Amino acid sequence: AQTVTQSQPEMSVQEAETVTLSCTYDTSESNYYLFWYKQPPSRQMILVIRQEAYKQQNATENRFSVNFQKAAKSFSLKISDSQLGDTAMYFCAFMKPRVTGNQFYFGTGTSLTVIP
Amino acid sequence: DGGITQSPKYLFRKEGQNVTLSCEQNLNHDAMYWYRQDPGQGLRLIYYSQIVNDFQKGDIAEGYSVSREKKESFPLTVTSAQKNPTAFYLCASSMVTAQGYTFGSGTRLTVV
Numbered sequence: 533a534q535t536v537t538q539s540q541p542e543m544s545v546q547e548a549e550t551v552t553l554s555c556t557y558d559t560s561e562s563n564y565y566l567f568w569y570k571q572p573p574s575r576q577m578i579l580v581i582r583q584e585a586y587k588q589q590n591a592t593e594n595r596f597s598v599n600f601q602k603a604a605k606s607f608s609l610k611i612s613d614s615q616l617g618d619t620a621m622y623f624c625a626f627m628k629p630r631v632t633g634n635q636f637y638f639g640t641g642t643s644l645t646v647i648p
Numbered sequence: 649d650g651g652i653t654q655s656p657k658y659l660f661r662k663e664g665q666n667v668t669l670s671c672e673q674n675l676n677h678d679a680m681y682w683y684r685q686d687p688g689q690g691l692r693l694i695y696y697s698q699i700v701n702d703f704q705k706g707d708i709a710e711g712y713s714v715s716r717e718k719k720e721s722f723p724l725t726v727t728s729a730q731k732n733p734t735a736f737y738l739c740a741s742s743m744v745t746a747q748g749y750t751f752g753s754g755t756r757l758t759v760v
Binding site: 541 | 679689691736750751
């Protein structure tokens with residue numbers, strides 16, 4: 533079974549600063565995908581960034597980037613120039629494509645607070 | 649605009665009653681999923697469906713049932729057999745690719 537671990541239940545960062553959220557996972561699969569989702573107080577889950585395991589290049593979406601270390605099974609999220617709207621719960625997720633249906637495994641989340 | 653609609657947003661149930669949560673999508677996605685979210689436990693998979701009239705149990709299916717009679721709809725019934733049903737329930741959908749989920753806005757179920 534796949535497991536996803538987020539070891540930081542809560543974090544805070546000053547507005548305009550940079551913060552890194554950590555995520556590790558355990559799998560014996562070689563083909564998989566990794567995701568970061570954001571859940572603001574509205575509780576709507578929003579896809580932040582996606583990484584294919586077969587790609588060595590780290591994914592980037594504007595102020596959000598990842599540090600994907602496949603050998604170490606690590607997938608951290610860096611948020612640059614933090615904004616008040618970044619305050620949310622962040623979930624790391626692992627996905628193994630399957631013919632019978634893609635299944636996601638989620639971490640327990642990191643609650644991020646951006647301080648003005 | 650395409651998306652997933654979950655209703656109602658808040659739901660109260662008396663002990664011993666069954667209750668059905670609605671999930672409708674107009675994204676033409678093949679797959680649909682139900683997750684339960686509890687504080688400190690992340691998201692746990694209840695049921696999922698890849699095609700109409702077919703669905704599979706997830707990690708915590710006991711006390712729940714689903715149907716998939718139409719591609720657009722995937723309702724979840726929380727039965728009286730579910731021991732601790734108070735939680736936040738999220739519905740999601742995806743194409744049968746690796747593009748990730750689109751989530752609904754969730755339903756908060758409280759047993760009173």
